Structure formats: C-alpha cells, structure tokens
Amino acid sequence: SQQGEEDPQALSIQEGENATMNCSYKTSINNLQWYRQNSGRGLVHLILIRSNEREKHSGRLRVTLDTSKKSSSLLITASRAADTASYFCATDDQGAQKLVFGQGTRLTINP
Amino acid sequence: DAGVTQSPTHLIKTRGQQVTLRCSPISGHKSVSWYQQVLGQGPQFIFQYYEKEERGRGNFPDRFSARQFPNYSSELNVNALLLGDSALYLCASSLRWDRRNSPLHFGNGTRLTVT
Numbered sequence: 001s002q003q004g005e006e007d008p009q010a011l012s013i014q015e016g017e018n019a020t021m022n023c024s025y026k027t028s029i030n031n032l033q034w035y036r037q038n039s040g041r042g043l044v045h046l047i048l049i050r051s052n053e054r055e056k057h058s059g060r061l062r063v064t065l066d067t068s069k070k071s072s073s074l075l076i077t078a079s080r081a082a083d084t085a086s087y088f089c090a091t092d093d094q095g096a097q098k099l100v101f102g103q104g105t106r107l108t109i110n111p
Numbered sequence: 112d113a114g115v116t117q118s119p120t121h122l123i124k125t126r127g128q129q130v131t132l133r134c135s136p137i138s139g140h141k142s143v144s145w146y147q148q149v150l151g152q153g154p155q156f157i158f159q160y161y162e163k164e165e166r167g168r169g170n171f172p173d174r175f176s177a178r179q180f181p182n183y184s185s186e187l188n189v190n191a192l193l194l195g196d197s198a199l200y201l202c203a204s205s206l207r208w209d210r211r212n213s214p215l216h217f218g219n220g221t222r223l224t225v226t
Contacts, residue, residue: 030211040222042115042201043154045214088153092211098144098167099215101153 006089006102014110019076021105023089024069030092032065032072033099037086046074046087079109113138115204115218123224124192132187132221136204142166143185144215145177146201154201160185161208189223197225 007022025032031050035043049056049065049072056063062075076083086106090099116135124130136143142161146154159167160179179185183204189196199222203215 033214035217040199040220042217042219043203043215045216048212048214050212090153098156098159098169099146099154100156103151103153 006087006105008105009103010106010108012108012110013079015079015081017079019079019083019107019109021074021087021107023072023074023102025072025089025091025100025102026070027091029067032063033090033092034061034063034072034074035088035090035101037088037104039085043088076107079107081109081111083107084109115202115216117200117202117218117221119221120219121222121224123226125226126192126194128192129188129190130192130223132189132200132202132223134185134187134202134204134218136183136185136202137216140204140206140216141183142205142208143179143183144203144205145185145187146203146217147171148199148201148220150198157187159208166208192225194225197223199223 005024031048033048034046037043047058047063049063060077065072086104088101088104090101118133144159145157148154156169157171158177163179174190177187199220201217201220203217
C-alpha cells in the first residue's frame with residue numbers, strides 16, 4: 001500500500017517557472033526522501049531531509065518538512081525542459097531503507 | 112564505477128510461467144532491495160537482503176522469492192505468473208541494510224509483461 005498522497009498528480013508549466021510538489025504521509029518517520037524518475041527508467045535520488053530538519057537546499061531544489069502536519073514540499077526553481085519527469089516522495093517508516101513511496105507527481109516542462 | 116545493473120531489461124512471459132530477474136549492486140554495496148512498480152504507481156517494497164540473509168519482506172505472496180549471492184548480486188523469482196505481475200521491477204543497492212539517512216541507488220529496472 002502507498003504511504004500517502006502527492007499533490008498534484010500532474011503539473012505542466014513553462015520553462016523558467018517554478019514547480020512545487022507536495023507530499024503527505026501517515027506515520028512517524030526518520031527521514032523523507034525525494035526521487036526523480038524519467039520515463040520507464042530507474043529512480044534517481046534527489047534529496048533527503050531528516051525528521052529534525054525543516055528545510056534543505058540542493059542546487060535548484062528546496063525541500064521543506066512539517067512533521068506536525070506530516071507533509072513535505074519540493075520546489076524546483078527556474079525549471080528546465082530536462083526537469084520533465086515523475087517525482088516521488090518516500091519515507092522510511094517501515095525500517096531503514098525499506099522505503100514507502102507515494103504515487104508521484106508527473107511534471108512536464110514546456111519550452 | 113558502474114551503477115546498479117539489472118537484466119534482462121525487458122521480458123514477456125505467459126500466465127503460469129516462472130521468471131528470474133537479476134541484479135548486480137554497486138561495487139562495495141552489500142544490501143540489495145527489490146521493488147515492484149505498476150504503471151502509474153509508486154514503487155512498492157518487496158524484499159531486502161544483506162549478507163545473503165533476508166532483512167525485510169513487503170506484502171507480497173509466497174510466489175515471490177529472492178536470494179543474494181556471496182558476491183552480493185541478487186535474483187528475484189516469481190512463480191505462477193499472473194497478469195497483475197506485469198510491472199517494472201527495480202533493484203536498489205546500499206552499503207548497509209540498517210543505515211538510516213542514506214539514499215538508495217536504483218537500477219533501470221526490468222520491464223515484465225505477462226500475457
């Protein structure tokens with residue numbers, strides 16, 4: 001079963017705009033991770049935020065975590081066509097490295 | 112260094128048949144996990160192996176089994192295939208099975224189609 005919900009399920013924006021994706025989860029966690037998946041390929045790790053952290057940055061990525069609301073958001077700034085992919089959040093509530101993924105947000109960047 | 116490699120990349124099987132999928136982890140990684148990703152869904156955890164021992168199992172029937180070899184490579188076996196087993200099967204590796212706060216490294220998966 002899936003851990004939680006990602007919102008929106010699909011997002012289409014123009015190149016250069018910012019993209020925001022949200023993730024909610026149900027149980028207490030040790031960390032929350034975001035992964036990217038290009039069509040039909042494997043997942044690539046983007047960023048990991050620990051439960052005692054509130055915000056983390058990596059290049060054009062910004063992740064926030066609100067454990068009181070059991071939610072996280074991923075912001076991609078100045079989007080590029082190469083950012084077109086599906087984005088998944090994952091939590092480790094079942095144990096170290098037994099990740100529970102959301103259903104993903106399909107992001108399309110229009111040139 | 113090579114990443115996680117999986118074989119074959121694509122596979123077509125008939126209902127009732129058996130299938131074996133293979134995974135080679137990143138050099139030095141001793142933990143291998145398997146995930147099933149049905150089209151349009153997020154991956155679901157199937158198994159985790161470390162030092163040839165099963166360290167975790169997801170909510171999958173006994174038709175699914177796996178093993179890990181001394182060189183840390185792994186095989187996932189699925190017996191009596193059903194149409195619903197059609198999915199992308201992903202393998203992921205990591206240094207240890209019990210290390211929190213470290214990411215997984217995924218292969219590109221095996222696309223299994225059951226007809």
